[in-house]
Amino acid sequence: MNTAALIDTFLYSKKTKGVSPLTIKWYEQILRLFQSYHKKLPLKPSVIESFINSCPGGDERRHGYFRTLRCFYRFLERRNITNNPMRFIEPPKCSRKVPRTLTYQELNILLGYPRDPEIKASLKFLIDTGTRLGELYSLTPSCFRATP
Numbered sequence: 001m002n003t004a005a006l007i008d009t010f011l012y013s014k015k016t017k018g019v020s021p022l023t024i025k026w027y028e029q030i031l032r033l034f035q036s037y038h039k040k041l042p043l044k045p046s047v048i049e050s051f052i053n054s055c056p057g058g059d060e061r062r063h064g065y066f067r068t069l070r071c072f073y074r075f076l077e078r079r080n081i082t083n084n085p086m087r088f089i090e091p092p093k094c095s096r097k098v099p100r101t102l103t104y105q106e107l108n109i110l111l112g113y114p115r116d117p118e119i120k121a122s123l124k125f126l127i128d129t130g131t132r133l134g135e136l137y138s139l140t141p142s143c144f145r146a147t148p
């Protein structure tokens with residue numbers, strides 16, 4: 001099976017479905033690189049794993065290659081074009097990211113800006129509790145009433 005033609009079919013399907021242009025661009029970059037290595041579509045998991053492992057960059061990028069190929073082969077399987085060898089490939093491990101925290105100096109600068117007491121109170125609440133912004137805005141006065 002010609003890899004280039006299958007990639008074109010996949011990308012056309014994604015465009016028709018209304019997938020984001022940036023996502024399509026990402027798919028195309030990875031799949032065209034895949035095509036440059038494999039003119040005929042590989043069906044052996046070891047060949048696909050070799051491509052994923054050859055990915056330049058870190059864990060996140062390698063995992064992105066994996067996700068793209070998984071999506072591509074699932075598409076081909078749904079269209080009854082081929083079996084899905086990605087079912088036999090484990091996703092690459094990603095190192096756990098540690099969220100960046102603010103220094104005391106940065107916190108003081110942040111708290112020095114707002115003049116509105118409601119905003120300052122919101123900032124202090126977020127800092128003290130570790131609540132996310134969306135969680136803060138979903139709070140209602142009924143959340144603070146004591147239950148009997």
